[in-house]
Amino acid sequence: MRRAFYDRPVLEVARDLIGGVVRHGETSGVIVETEAYHESEAACHAYVGLTRRTSTLFGEPGTAYVYRSYGIHALLNAVCEPPGIGAAVLIRALEPATGVETMRRRRGVDDLRALCSGPGKLTQALGIELDLNQTDLIDGPIAIEPATTNWHGARVVADRRIGITKAAELPWRFCAADSRYLSRSTTGAAVA
């Protein structure tokens, strides 16, 4: 993607990333699930304002925000909106594409559907750790490529975000309808 792709309202970016391809080294997968986070709502890390932790979120759009969750997992986000606004899209699930054997080795499981069907799983499968926080998604080790033509027009459904206690009512989770590689099934309605 070009930087301008991320320099837009985070909800639009979250929806438009469905079908895109995340690549790190030889491993890659098609994005089938995302969530949007914005400084205006309490579930977003940037809600507390500018701190050492959140400085990445307030930086250049098209930057990777990688942080540790529950002391165990690394979670990957794409920073959005202009500098000074804290917003990002959490990449929650991928359909494995390339480097599948490497993913299986890193994950310690064989089932294709278990490799990247969760935000902590996909970072493990792609070998993404905290040292990649703040790296550039336009010209850095992690790349996000546009959707291939067969993903254009793919149906997207919106739903409530998963695993949060604040602002849980917002329908800011976006999923490829009928994908078999989601972290959880959906109940939401189709999005334009």
Added chain:
DNA sequence: CATGGGATTGACT
């Protein structure tokens, strides 16, 4: 400096 809380996962009842 001590404390508390997670944008999760996998193992177990």
Added chain:
DNA sequence: GTCAATCCCATGC
């Protein structure tokens, strides 16, 4: 369905 693992970092004394 329940629950512990484990660490970064914000906050408060």
